[in-house]
Amino acid sequence: MTENLDSPENPDNLKNAGNAGNTENAGNTGNTENAENAASTGNGGAGRSPDGAPRPTRGRRWLTAFVIFLLIAIPAGYIAISAEQSRDSGQNKEQEAASTGLYNDWPSRVQMRTYNVPVPGQISSVYYYETNSWKTSSLFVQFRTNDLGLRLFLQNYGLERKDLKSGRVTISQEQAAKVGWDFGGHRQWGGVVHEQPSPEPSQAITVNLDEAGYPIVYVVSTVRF
Incomplete structure (x- = not known):
C-alpha cells in the first residue's frame, strides 16, 4: 500500500507546518515591536528639544503674552477712567454749587x-x-x-x-x-x-x-x- 505523503497526518508535513507557523509568528512579533518603537519615538520627540526638555508651544507663548498685556492694560485703564470720573464729578459739583x-x-x-x-x-x-x-x-x-x-x-x-x-x-x-x-x-x-x-x-x-x-x-x- 502506498503512503500518502501529502496527508496532514504525515509527521514530516506536521513538522514543516509547525516551523512555518513559528516563522510567521516571529515576523508578526517583529512588526509589532517596530510599530510600538515608532509610536514611542513619535510621541517623545514632538514636544521636546534634543536635550529632552519640553519645548514651549506657540499657544502657550501667546497666552503668556496676553496675560502680561492684561496686567498692564487693566490697571492703566482703571486709573484713566477714575481720573475722568473724578474730573466730571468735580465739574458737576461746581455747577450744582453755582446754581443752588x-x-x-x-x-x-x-x-x-x-x-x-x-x-x-x-x-x-x-x-x-x-x-x-x-x-x-x-x-x-x-x-x-x-x-x-x-x-x-x-x-x-x-x-x-x-x-x-x-x-x-x-x-x-x-x-x-x-x-x-x-x-x-x-x-x-x-x-x-x-x-x-x-x-x-x-x-x-x-x-x-x-x-x-x-x-x-x-x-x-x-x-x-
Whole structure:
C-alpha cells in the first residue's frame, strides 16, 4: 500500500507546518515591536528639544503674552477712567454749587480735620462746599459767629483779630464765583492768609464785620498736590 505523503497526518508535513507557523509568528512579533518603537519615538520627540526638555508651544507663548498685556492694560485703564470720573464729578459739583449755592450744613469732621477748618461752636448758621481737581482740593466754609467764636477760630492758626487787614478780601473772584459769594459793595471787610507748606492746607480768611458782635467768616482752605 502506498503512503500518502501529502496527508496532514504525515509527521514530516506536521513538522514543516509547525516551523512555518513559528516563522510567521516571529515576523508578526517583529512588526509589532517596530510599530510600538515608532509610536514611542513619535510621541517623545514632538514636544521636546534634543536635550529632552519640553519645548514651549506657540499657544502657550501667546497666552503668556496676553496675560502680561492684561496686567498692564487693566490697571492703566482703571486709573484713566477714575481720573475722568473724578474730573466730571468735580465739574458737576461746581455747577450744582453755582446754581443752588453752598450746602446748608456742617462739614464732616474728616473734612474739617483734613482742611484744618475747625468751625467753632458759637455759630448761628454754617455752609460748606468742597471741590477736587488734578492739582488742588479746596473746602469753602461760611459761618456767622460772635466775637468769642471769631477769636477761638483765629487762635487755631496762631492769629488774633488785629491780624485781619482792614478792607482786605483774601478770597479771589474766581473762587468766590464757584459758590456765589459777593465781596463787592461798601462793606467792612477784614482778611488774612494763613500759608502752610504743601501738603499742609493753606487758608484764605475773609470776615464781614458789618454787624458789630456778629461777624460772618468766609474761609477757603486749599490743599495742593
